[in-house]
Amino acid sequence: MSTEITTPQPTGLSKFMDRRSFLRTSAVSGAGVYLATSKGAIAQGEKAGRTIKCALVGCGAQGDRLRAAASQINSGIQWVAVADIREDKRRVMARYMELQNKHQVTGQVTQFETIEEMLDKQTDIEAVFIATPDFLHAPFSRLALSKGKSVYCEKMMSNTIEGARDMVKAGREFNGIFQIGHQRHSNPRYIHLRDKIIKKGLLGQVTHCYGQWNRGVSASKPIAPKNVKIDPALLTASGYSSIEEFFNWRWFAKYGGGPISDLGAHQIDMFNWMYETTPVSLFATGGVDYYDGAPGPDGSPKAKYELPDNVMCLYEYKLPQGTMRAYYQVLTTTGSQGYYEKHMGVAGSAIISESPTYNQVYAEPGNDWSEFAAGDNPILVKNPDSVKNKFWEHPRTWAKPPPKSFNVSGVAKAVADARESKALDPWEIPVILEVYPHAPHVQNFVEAVQQKSHAHLTCNVVDAFKSCVTVLKAYDCLKTGQKYTFTPADFEVA
Numbered sequence: 001m002s003t004e005i006t007t008p009q010p011t012g013l014s015k016f017m018d019r020r021s022f023l024r025t026s027a028v029s030g031a032g033v034y035l036a037t038s039k040g041a042i043a044q045g046e047k048a049g050r051t052i053k054c055a056l057v058g059c060g061a062q063g064d065r066l067r068a069a070a071s072q073i074n075s076g077i078q079w080v081a082v083a084d085i086r087e088d089k090r091r092v093m094a095r096y097m098e099l100q101n102k103h104q105v106t107g108q109v110t111q112f113e114t115i116e117e118m119l120d121k122q123t124d125i126e127a128v129f130i131a132t133p134d135f136l137h138a139p140f141s142r143l144a145l146s147k148g149k150s151v152y153c154e155k156m157m158s159n160t161i162e163g164a165r166d167m168v169k170a171g172r173e174f175n176g177i178f179q180i181g182h183q184r185h186s187n188p189r190y191i192h193l194r195d196k197i198i199k200k201g202l203l204g205q206v207t208h209c210y211g212q213w214n215r216g217v218s219a220s221k222p223i224a225p226k227n228v229k230i231d232p233a234l235l236t237a238s239g240y241s242s243i244e245e246f247f248n249w250r251w252f253a254k255y256g257g258g259p260i261s262d263l264g265a266h267q268i269d270m271f272n273w274m275y276e277t278t279p280v281s282l283f284a285t286g287g288v289d290y291y292d293g294a295p296g297p298d299g300s301p302k303a304k305y306e307l308p309d310n311v312m313c314l315y316e317y318k319l320p321q322g323t324m325r326a327y328y329q330v331l332t333t334t335g336s337q338g339y340y341e342k343h344m345g346v347a348g349s350a351i352i353s354e355s356p357t358y359n360q361v362y363a364e365p366g367n368d369w370s371e372f373a374a375g376d377n378p379i380l381v382k383n384p385d386s387v388k389n390k391f392w393e394h395p396r397t398w399a400k401p402p403p404k405s406f407n408v409s410g411v412a413k414a415v416a417d418a419r420e421s422k423a424l425d426p427w428e429i430p431v432i433l434e435v436y437p438h439a440p441h442v443q444n445f446v447e448a449v450q451q452k453s454h455a456h457l458t459c460n461v462v463d464a465f466k467s468c469v470t471v472l473k474a475y476d477c478l479k480t481g482q483k484y485t486f487t488p489a490d491f492e493v494a
C-alpha cells in the first residue's frame with residue numbers, strides 16, 4: 001500500500017472512455033457539441049478476470065446505488081450474500097440482486113442479520129462492500145479484513161479521526177485490498193480535468209478553488225420511522241440509542257459526521273486529489289443555526305439536530321506555483337445552485353460536478369485554446385458561440401438598455417459603470433459518463449482484487465485518511481473559533 005497520495009491509475013474502463021468515449025456531432029443538437037459514451041464500454045473495457053464472490057453489508061440507499069452500479073459491470077462480480085439489521089432491507093436487496101443483477105447471481109443471495117453472522121457462516125465471500133452508517137465502517141472493515149476479505153467501504157471513512165486511523169492500521173495489518181468510496185477518483189471526467197487540463201497548465205496558476213453542496217429543507221428533513229419494526233434489543237446491541245437516531249444517524253456525532261462530512265467528504269477530497277497534496281491550514285465556521293427544534297415557518301417545531309447544519313471552510317494550500325485558497329460550503333437550508341466544484345486559475349477556470357450539468361471550462365481573455373480542440377482526442381470541445389449555459393458566459397454590452405433593476409441614480413449608478421472582466425470563453429470537457437457514477441469505482445476495486453494489486457486502487461485507505469482528516473478538522477475550528485494549522489503528523493499513521 002502506498003504511503004503517499006498517489007496518482008491514481010485509471011481503471012480499464014476509464015482508459016477506454018478517455019480514448020473512445022466521445023463523438024463530436026455538433027450537428028446533432030442545439031446544444032452544439034454532444035458527447036456520447038457507449039454503455040458497451042464497460043463490457044469491452046474490462047479485462048477478462050476471475051469472478052469475485054461479493055457481499056454487501058448495509059442495504060440502504062447507498063447499498064442499493066452500489067448494487068445498481070455493479071449491475072452495469074458485466075463480469076467479475078458474483079453477489080452471494082447481504083447483511084442488514086433490517087429484515088425488510090436485506091430481503092428486498094437480495095431480491096433486487098437476484099432480479100436486476102441476475103448476471104451476477106447464481107441461485108439465491110443469502111441474507112444475514114449481522115456482519116458477524118455472515119462472515120462466520122458464508123465462508124466463500126472474497127470481498128465485502130460496506131454501506132452502513134459511518135461509525136460502523138472502522139469495526140466492520142477491520143473485521144472483514146481480519147478474515148482475509150477485500151473491502152470496499154463507503155465514505156466518509158469514519159465519523160472520527162481515530163476510527164479512520166484504525167482503518168489505515170487494519171489495512172496494513174491484514175494487507176487486504178481496501179478501497180474507500182470516494183468515487184470521483186475513478187470518474188473519467190474528473191480524471192480528464194485533472195490530468196489533461198489542470199496538470200497540463202491550461203488554467204495557468206490555480207489560485208483559488210470553490211466547492212459547494214447546497215441542499216434545501218425539503219431534502220434535509222428528518223426521516224420518520226413509519227411501520228418499520230426492529231427489535232429494540234438488536235437496535236441497542238447495534239449501538240443505536242433510539243429508532244429516530246437510527247434513521248437520522250447522519251446528524252448525530254455518535255454515528256456520523258453531519259453534512260460537512262457526509263457531503264463535504266466528496267468535494268473537499270477533490271481539492272486534495274486534484275492538486276495531489278494536503279492543506280496547510282483551515283478556518284471554519286458553522287453551527288446548528290436552523291434545525292434547532294424551535295418553531296418553523298408553519299409554527300410546528302423544526303427538526304433538532306446535533307451536528308452543524310451549515311459549515312463554511314477556508315483551506316490554504318501551498319502548491320509548487322504558489323498559494324491556493326479553497327472555500328467550501330455545505331448548506332442545508334437552500335438548494336441554490338446545487339453541488340459542484342470550481343478551479344480558478346489566471347488563464348482559465350473549470351467547473352465540474354458529479355452531476356454532468358456542470359462541465360465547463362472557461363478561458364480568460366487573451367487565451368486561445370483552439371489547438372486543444374484539434375484532432376481525434378481533443379482536450380476540450382467548443383460550444384457554438386450561440387450557446388450560453390451560464391449567465392456569466394453572456395457578453396456584457398453597456399450600450400444595451402439596462403434592465404429596470406439598473407434604474408438607479410447616484411452612487412449605485414456609478415458602481416454599475418466600474419470595470420468588469422470580459423465575458424469568458426466557454427469550452428466543455430469532452431467526456432460524458434453514461435453509467436452510474438459509482439460504476440467505474442466499483443470496477444476499479446474489482447480489478448484490484450482480481451489483480452491483487454493495491455497500486456491499482458484509485459482511492460486507497462491512506463489517501464482517504466488524508467481527506468478524512470482534512471474534513472473532520474473543521475470541527476476543531478468550530479470548537480475553538482480559531483484557525484487550525486495542520487502538521488505533517490496529522491496526515492500520518494504511525
Ligand SMILES: NC(=O)c1ccc[n+]([C@@H]2O[C@H](COP(=O)([O-])OP(=O)(O)OC[C@H]3O[C@@H](n4cnc5c(N)ncnc54)[C@H](O)[C@@H]3O)[C@@H](O)[C@H]2O)c1
Pocket residue numbers: 057058059060061062063083084085086089113114115130131132133134136154155156181182183238247262
Ligand atoms: N459514495 C457516495 O456517493 C455515497 C452516497 C450516500 C451515502 N454514502 C455512504 O454510504 C453509507 C450508507 O449511507 P445510506 O445513505 O445508504 O444510509 P441508510 O441509512 O440509507 O442505510 C444504511 C443501512 O445500514 C443498515 N445498518 C445499520 N446498522 C447496521 C448494522 N449494525 N449492521 C448491518 N446493517 C446496518 C441500515 O438498516 C440501513 O439499511 C454511509 O457511510 C454514507 O456516508 C455514500
